[in-house]
Amino acid sequence: MQLSHPGPLLVVTAVEPEAAAVRAGLIDPREPSTGTNVVVAVAGVGSAEAAAGTARLLALAEAAGRPYAAVISAGIGGGLPGRAAIGDTVIAARSVAADLGADSPDGYLPIERLGFGNSTAVTDEDLSVWLRAALPDALTGDVLTVNTVTGTAARATGLAARHPSALAEAMEGYGVAVAARAAGLPFAELRTISNPVGPRDRAAWNLPAALTSLKAAFAALPAVPPVLAPAKPIIE
Numbered sequence: 001m002q003l004s005h006p007g008p009l010l011v012v013t014a015v016e017p018e019a020a021a022v023r024a025g026l027i028d029p030r031e032p033s034t035g036t037n038v039v040v041a042v043a044g045v046g047s048a049e050a051a052a053g054t055a056r057l058l059a060l061a062e063a064a065g066r067p068y069a070a071v072i073s074a075g076i077g078g079g080l081p082g083r084a085a086i087g088d089t090v091i092a093a094r095s096v097a098a099d100l101g102a103d104s105p106d107g108y109l110p111i112e113r114l115g116f117g118n119s120t121a122v123t124d125e126d127l128s129v130w131l132r133a134a135l136p137d138a139l140t141g142d143v144l145t146v147n148t149v150t151g152t153a154a155r156a157t158g159l160a161a162r163h164p165s166a167l168a169e170a171m172e173g174y175g176v177a178v179a180a181r182a183a184g185l186p187f188a189e190l191r192t193i194s195n196p197v198g199p200r201d202r203a204a205w206n207l208p209a210a211l212t213s214l215k216a217a218f219a220a221l222p223a224v225p226p227v228l229a230p231a232k233p234i235i236e
């Protein structure tokens with residue numbers, strides 16, 4: 001009888017400073033083994049880079065006979081005004097492609113209305129429960145994936161109205177989710193807030209606050225999420 005190997009957790013970020021914050025959080029001096037079952041990778045900014053980079057990592061690992069067990073999209077994000085503030089941590093209930101659709105004189109039409117699929121990726125229940133248990137102060141709600149960072153009050157208001165359950169926007173979650181779904185793997189998204197969603201003001205971005213929260217979030221996670229633990233022995 002052999003135990004199945006659960007495989008590592010893959011954490012995908014857009015840029016290196018986000019990956020560094022995640023890695024710094026995972027390294028716990030009291031428990032040096034923490035993090036050994038987690039791989040942190042940088043896939044680039046935007047949904048396309050995120051999807052392609054994640055899919056390649058998943059496929060290579062599978063081909064090498066060491067498949068990943070689950071995928072988390074992690075990084076900083078913008079907080080919708082009144083819903084998530086700078087430094088907050090947001091666990092996605094759903095990762096929603098908020099500009100995947102068509103514009104029309106009657107307003108925005110999501111991809112569902114065009115008959116071409118689904119703009120919403122529901123995150124894995126077990127992974128999300130694990131994240132929420134470790135991060136009791138985190139907010140839970142939808143995280144929007146956008147191709148264009150919101151830069152006007154009008155767009156921020158429109159997004160908030162169209163997505164009443166959304167707390168934040170970022171640029172990668174949905175892409176990572178699509179790659180995880182293609183590989184049949186559980187997916188979750190975690191964002192820490194660096195800036196308000198609204199009129200473009202780069203000076204209002206507080207990267208240190210968001211990266212500190214990102215590090216703290218991963219430092220608070222227990223070593224192995226239940227989805228990665230061997231659930232039952234495989235008899236060979």
Ligand SMILES: O=C(O)c1cccc(C(=O)CC[C@H]2O[C@@H](n3cnc4c(=O)[nH]cnc43)[C@H](O)[C@@H]2O)c1
Pocket residue numbers: 014015017018044045046075076077078079146148149150169170171172194195196197207
């Ligand atoms: O310049 C740096 O030191 C630095 C450190 C960490 C991250 C960055 C980025 O520019 C990350 C881009 C990344 O951030 C997400 N993001 C953050 N705020 C928003 C937003 O309001 N709307 C959409 N995306 C946002 C996004 O996922 C980007 O990939 C720089």
